[in-house]
Amino acid sequence: MEPDLSWLLIGLPVAFALGWLASRLDLRQLRRERDDSPRTYFKGLNLLLNEQQDQAIDAFIEAVQNDPDTTELHFALGNLFRRRGEYDRAVRVHQHLAGRGDLSEAERTRAQRALAQDFMKAGLFDRAEAAWSALIGSSHDGEAQLALLSLYERSRGWEQAAQVARRLEGRGLGSFAGRIAHYECERAEELDAAGRADEAAAALARAQAAAPGSARPWVLAGQRLQRQGDAAGALRAWDTLREHHGAAFVLVAGDYAACARSAGATDAARELLQLALADQPAVELLQALEALDAERPVAERLPRLVAHLREHPSLSAAQLLLPIATTEPQALDEAARSALLGAVARAARPLQRYRCASCGFEAQRHFWQCPGCLAWDSYPPQRNDLS
Secondary structure (H helix, E strand, O other), X not given: OOXXXXXXXXXXXXXXXXXXXXXXXXXHHHHHHXXXXXXXXXXXXXXXXXXXXXXXXXXXXXXXXXXXXXXXXXXXXXXXXXXXXXXXXXXXXXXXXXOOOOOOHHHHHHHHHHHHHHHHHHOOXXXXXXXXXXXXXXXXXXXXXXXXXXXXXXXXXXXXXXXXXXXXHHOOOOOXXXXXXXXXXXXXXXXXXXXXXXXXXXXXXXXXXXXXXXXXXXXXHHHHHHHOOOHHXXXXXXXXXXXXXXXXXXXXXXXXXXXXXXXXXXXXXXXXXXXXXXXXXXXHHHHHHHHHOOOOOHHHHHHHHHHHHHHOOOHHHHHHHHHHHHHOHHHOOHHHHHHHHHHHHHHHHHHOOEXXXXXXXXXXXXXXXXXXXXXXXXXXXXXXXXX
């Protein structure tokens, strides 16, 4: 029996037609998925712009599922998780990106940077340090160095911070001399507290060399000498401070007076403090002069106090005059009493405010409706004198 070739002739075109139809269906499905992916992405972007972050996350997740190879979708999703405070999910997304073998070097570096930002925001500083350190020498080198500098400051790793600051300065990314001086000063204080005086002195010398224009190394140098009982040495250090950093001298004015009494240099110290007070009428300098002249007659000290109080009325200055007014009221003439009362009234005036119980807005007069939060009857009838 011969085979019926007519079925073969009919079957081949049918099989070809079915195969062609199936391929067309697959292509349509693929095109539909590709069309859906950007549509879903733009939907998520629109929701994000409308501050609907929950719905935006759902849209981006759907887009990633439809097109798992698109790196931009992963970056968008990871950054959105970070903004939402969902740091664990952000880390997972960026770790997945960093571990992909099909990424270019630039994209892998970008993923590493995003991962470092995730750890920083999450407060995982040890992992953030490792992530930023991996970016040293990359296109994000400057940002990584600055981030490491911030990390070392937070963790009080002053030695590492100084090293990073010197690298940044060496690369011409700005002047970090002032910061380096502060790092060395912090290091000196820690070493002094640990009883390592020689190393502390070396750190302080590095601080002075790093930033000759910085006041803090000279402040600390005098304080170290004062603790060691070298009052004359402390005075010399603070004389240098006064010569180059007059504004910062008020920080050690009281200690300067104490060291001057110990070193028997009260006359020279009085003259310097009076010159400093003329240049900078700070109450700290006035207090130092009062401490230096505590044993001198009231009649000699009173004119200076009254003159300062008239020109610069403050509670701190009035406090220096109050003991005299209490123990020797006859020493105060009408001008001194007027200056004292004027200083107290001037200092008390800002405290005499009404405060809104709803939002805390303060005002000199009473309001029935708060100008800040618009609440009614939120101002108590009594001023906040004790605040």
